[in-house]
Amino acid sequence: MTAYDDLMAFTRDTQALGQVAGRLGWDQETMMPRGAAPQRAEEMAAMESILHARRIDPRVGEWLEAIDPKTLDEVGQANLRHIRRSFDRTSKIPAALATRLAKLTSASQGIWAEAREADDVSAFAPTLAEVIMLKREEGQALAAGGDVYDAMLDDYEPGTSGADLEAMFGAMRPVLSELRAAVREAKGPEAISGDFDEGAQMKLTRQLAKAFGYDMTRGRVDKAVHPFSSGSGMDVRITTRTNPADPFNCLYSTIHEVGHAAYEQNISSDYLLTPLGNGVSMGVHESQSRIYENQIGRSRAFTGWLFGQMKDAFGDFGVKNEDDFYGVVNRVGDGYIRTEADELQYNLHVLLRFDLERALMSGDLQVSELETAWNDRFEADFGYAVDKASNGVLQDVHWSVGLFGYFPTYSLGNVYAGCLNEAMRKALPNLDAELAKGDTSSATNWLGANVQTHGGLYEPRAVIEQASGQAPSEAPLLGYLKEKFSGIYNL
Structure with missing residues (x-):
């Protein structure tokens, strides 16, 4: 056994334990009885303590020192890159802090859920302040004198910075705001109305999951308050x-x-339970979920097929034809909830959160000021006031x-999806004819081969550049949105 072999054997066990910890989180969101929350917090803290200890085990450092990267192939070098990055980052975080954070954030999730149900920000504010205090402490340890928020970003999108995103988002916000204003002035499709049986919804939603290539023998669909995907490899579960x-x-x-889950299911099986066996970043992950949902799932061609499936599931539901249905599916309307936002306005929700959380981490914004800051920014961007906290600052679980x-x-993923869609459309000139039959296989196979199979082999930007043939830019996304919504709203 070489040092690399020893390191990879140890890493596989750590990856397996991480999957178990993830399953505890999935259960907490789907099936766990509410009364089990205090015990689950202890269980997750114990798992985090074990995982943290393995991630900073001195043997990992010794193995890393003993390995000559020049003796490894591309896969071995990529594994080494991920392990070294994780080891260096985790070693900077005191074990006691990691355990405190795991215990607090497990308990905090339940406190947030109850505060959200009661529309009571004050019931969650002290816990949120404590979470921010500990996360800031963690960020300072990781940054080692650098930018705390950049250190946090590196957990989700290695290679980017707050300044990079500020420039990109700064270019997006006025274009989105101008297009949104024009759409609101135009006459558009009416919202769908009626009572749609929830059992029929779940039956159709499982049909859609399979239509987009989700392998139900290695996954399942359950219900949760906040939809999410969990797991990798041979056990990837989703909720709706x-x-x-x-x-x-x-x-x-x-x-x-399903976009998230398909990414995890389609990673090369050679990478199972290694650092390459997961999506390379959250931005690339989001590019898959958004291109599945929007550029494919909300396209004129695919919605034409979906219209027929809706009629089969619900009978006459008040929409006359495929063209009207395409407009209804893509309707731009007022609303407060990010996860329910239309494609045009979605990024404005994300940009709001990006600015607020940077201010929270820097100390420029206090938790006591957060609700007012949120409400003021929301009204400035969307033109109407937040009516209650569950539609405002309490709506998301993330913080x-x-x-x-x-x-x-989330918005970076939309930008990536714009680049990928442009390249995919050029590569698949007959795609719309296939989507009109409910056949997504050409699109999902293209994404599988060009993005998903690589897992963590390449750095995030390199994945997008190789697949799309261009450096990530907001231009393709903005061009796509202008063309789509100008057509729907006759601008």
Whole structure:
């Protein structure tokens, strides 16, 4: 056994334990009885303590020192890059802090959920302040004198910075705001209305999951408050949610999460339980969920097929034809919830959170000021006031579990998806004819071969550049949105 072999054997066990910890989180969101929350917090803290100890085990450092990267192939060098990055980062975080954070964020999730249900920011504010305090402490340890927020971003999108994103988002915001204003002045499609059986929604949503290539022998679809994807390799699970008044919430949440899950399922099996066996970054991950949901799932061709499936599932639901249905699916309307936002306005929600969380981490914004800051920014960007906290600052789970630096990857994923869609359309000139039959295989196979199979082999930007033939830029996304919504709203 060489030092590399020893390191990889140790790493596989750590990866396996990480999957077990992830399953605890999945269970907490789907099936765990509410009364089990205090014990689950202890269980997750114990798992985090074990994982942290393995990630900073002195033997990892010794193995890394003993390995000559020049003796390794491309895969070995990529594994080494990920392990070294993780080891260096984790070694900077005191074990006691990691355990405190795991315990606090597990408990915090339940406190947030209850505060959200009660629309009571004050019930969550002290816990959020404690989470921010510990995350700032963690960020300072990771940054080692550098920018704390950049250190947090590196967990989700290695190679990017707050300044990079500020420039990109700064270019996007005025274009999106101008297009949004023009759409709001135009006459567009009416919102769907009716009572859509939730059982029928779940039946159709599982059909859609399979249509987009989700392998149900290695996954399952459950319901949760906040849709998510969990796991990798041979066990990748997704959740969705239903609303009898809004079937699109369920259907498109599912397609979105299938994009995440398909990425994990389609990574080369050679990388199972290694650092390459996961999506390379949250931005690249989000590019898959968004291109599945929007450029494919909300396309004129695919919605034509989906219209027929909706009629089969719900009968006459008040939409006359495929053209009207395409407009309804892509309707731009007022709303507060990011996960329910239309394609045009979605990024404005993310940009709001990006600016606020940077201010929270820098200390320029205090938790006591957060609700007012949120409401003021929302009204400035969307033109109407937040009506209650569950539609505002309490709507997302992310901050309660310490995911600072995560939100901007949602918009970065949209940017990546714009680049990929442009390249995919050039490579697949007959794609619309296939999508019109409900056949997504050409698109999902193209993404599988050009993005998903690589897992963590390449750095995030390199994955997008290789697949799309260009450096990531917001231009393809903005061009796509202008063309699409100008057509729907006759601008």
